[in-house]
Amino acid sequence: xxxxxxxELEGVCLGLVNKHQPCTAYLLRQELKAAPSSHWQASAGxxxxxxxxxxxxxxxxxxxxxxxxxxxxxxxxTPRGRAALKKWLVTGVxxxxxxxxxxxxxxxxxxLGVLSDAGRVSYLNDLVIEMERFLGKTRxxxxxxxxxxxxxxxxxxxxxxxxxxxxxxxxxxxRNELSHC
Amino acid sequence: xxxxxxxELEGVCLGLVNKHQPCTAYLLRQELKAAPSSHWQASAGxxxxxxxxxxxxxxxxxxxxxxxxxxxxxxxxTPRGRAALKKWLVTGVxxxxxxxxxxxxxxxxxxLGVLSDAGRVSYLNDLVIEMERFLGKTRxxxxxxxxxxxxxxxxxxxxxxxxxxxxxxxxxxxRNELSHC
DNA sequence: CGATGCATGTAAGCTGTTACATGATTGC
DNA sequence: GCAATCATGTAACAGCTTACATGCATCG
Numbered sequence: 001x002x003x004x005x006x007x008e009l010e011g012v013c014l015g016l017v018n019k020h021q022p023c024t025a026y027l028l029r030q031e032l033k034a035a036p037s038s039h040w041q042a043s044a045g046x047x048x049x050x051x052x053x054x055x056x057x058x059x060x061x062x063x064x065x066x067x068x069x070x071x072x073x074x075x076x077x078t079p080r081g082r083a084a085l086k087k088w089l090v091t092g093v094x095x096x097x098x099x100x101x102x103x104x105x106x107x108x109x110x111x112l113g114v115l116s117d118a119g120r121v122s123y124l125n126d127l128v129i130e131m132e133r134f135l136g137k138t139r140x141x142x143x144x145x146x147x148x149x150x151x152x153x154x155x156x157x158x159x160x161x162x163x164x165x166x167x168x169x170x171x172x173x174x175r176n177e178l179s180h181c
Numbered sequence: 182x183x184x185x186x187x188x189e190l191e192g193v194c195l196g197l198v199n200k201h202q203p204c205t206a207y208l209l210r211q212e213l214k215a216a217p218s219s220h221w222q223a224s225a226g227x228x229x230x231x232x233x234x235x236x237x238x239x240x241x242x243x244x245x246x247x248x249x250x251x252x253x254x255x256x257x258x259t260p261r262g263r264a265a266l267k268k269w270l271v272t273g274v275x276x277x278x279x280x281x282x283x284x285x286x287x288x289x290x291x292x293l294g295v296l297s298d299a300g301r302v303s304y305l306n307d308l309v310i311e312m313e314r315f316l317g318k319t320r321x322x323x324x325x326x327x328x329x330x331x332x333x334x335x336x337x338x339x340x341x342x343x344x345x346x347x348x349x350x351x352x353x354x355x356r357n358e359l360s361h362c
Numbered sequence: 363c364g365a366t367g368c369a370t371g372t373a374a375g376c377t378g379t380t381a382c383a384t385g386a387t388t389g390c
Numbered sequence: 391g392c393a394a395t396c397a398t399g400t401a402a403c404a405g406c407t408t409a410c411a412t413g414c415a416t417c418g
Contacts, residue, residue, distance in 0.1 A: 015292035038280040092289045093307045099219040108273045110337040111196035126274045155355045156291040166347030
């Protein structure tokens with residue numbers, strides 16, 4: 001049977017299973033919550049049904065593991081799962097995917113004109129402060145990763161830092177230009 | 182009655198109505214499609230019900246306009262709509278929103294390890310090429326906007342260019358580092 | 363006179379969320 | 391013994407998409 005294309009969260013979860021196996025679904029959720037990006041809430045309502053689906057399709061194996069008496073399932077990726085993960089990964093070259101980054105801050109800048117002059121300046125100042133705080137978080141997260149131990153995670157986290165730096169510099173420019181006019 | 186917080190697409194659509202009024206729902210969809218970001222498909226199935234909802238809540242006014250015989254509705258924002266738009270805009274300072282940027286390319290880099298050495302290099306090369314193409318698009322889009330005519334749109338589009346430049350530089354670094362090891 | 367663009371809308375489905383529900387284990 | 395954490399799961403809902411359906415206007 002042909003292997004279907006995974007959704008974004010499916011790809012990420014399957015990638016995490018591949019990296020941490022054997023691991024629990026709970027651990028995947030913890031990993032996603034620890035990331036500086038708040039995009040994936042990785043709620044129980046998405047992760048558990050998602051994993052059950054991948055299991056039904058033969059992409060992950062889940063074995064009951066009652067070593068410590070707790071109800072607990074150890075997840076592992078299958079060869080079929082690894083094939084699906086590879087397929088998902090290279091869909092990254094799709095132009096639609098490359099251009100699908102969402103930035104709610106950037107969306108809002110298109111409409112700054114509705115605020116009063118004072119309101120706009122105050123909003124942009126607050127925004128710069130929060131963005132600096134967020135940049136600090138992404139840098140801290142990068143520092144928790146060893147480049148030699150996990151080069152992929154290192155470059156992923158480095159990307160977050162670089163992109164946040166660009167967002168901050170751009171926001172500062174917007175604030176400075178819109179403050180005196 | 183208290184004004185509820187708008188969703189992302191609601192905020193963007195209401196902002197566009199405010200900017201272009203009087204305008205049709207169709208024009209909003211064209212604007213969103215013309216943007217270099219592919220995030221908002223702004224499908225008929227989302228835009229028309231959305232606008233009907235905002236109209237029910239007294240945030241937009243829609244008047245039948247059969248000037249050219251065509252079935253057509255002219256949209257305008259109301260004072261209540263403008264208040265909602267302002268409220269939505271300043272929610273940008275929320276740390277959760279600031280950190281909610283999604284980048285499917287960056288997500289995938291965390292799992293580059295599943296690819297073979299050759300596959301990884303080839304994927305990253307393709308990715309750099311596509312990212313360069315996308316950067317060209319964001320720059321073209323920026324060039325269509327007059328800074329003096331619409332400073333907000335100018336800075337919004339400038340943000341897209343800056344962030345895409347950062348993504349490209351980061352990707353090139355990843356490719357160069359992962360190619361010879 | 364046919365293709366393309368303008369213009370509005372609905373129905374079904376996908377993918378995620380929040381909130382709820384349950385229960386065992388570990389540490390203070 | 392009680393709180394926090396580990397661990398799994400369900401039900402209802404939110405917000406968007408795709409695909410479908412309709413019809414007039416404009417241009418070649």
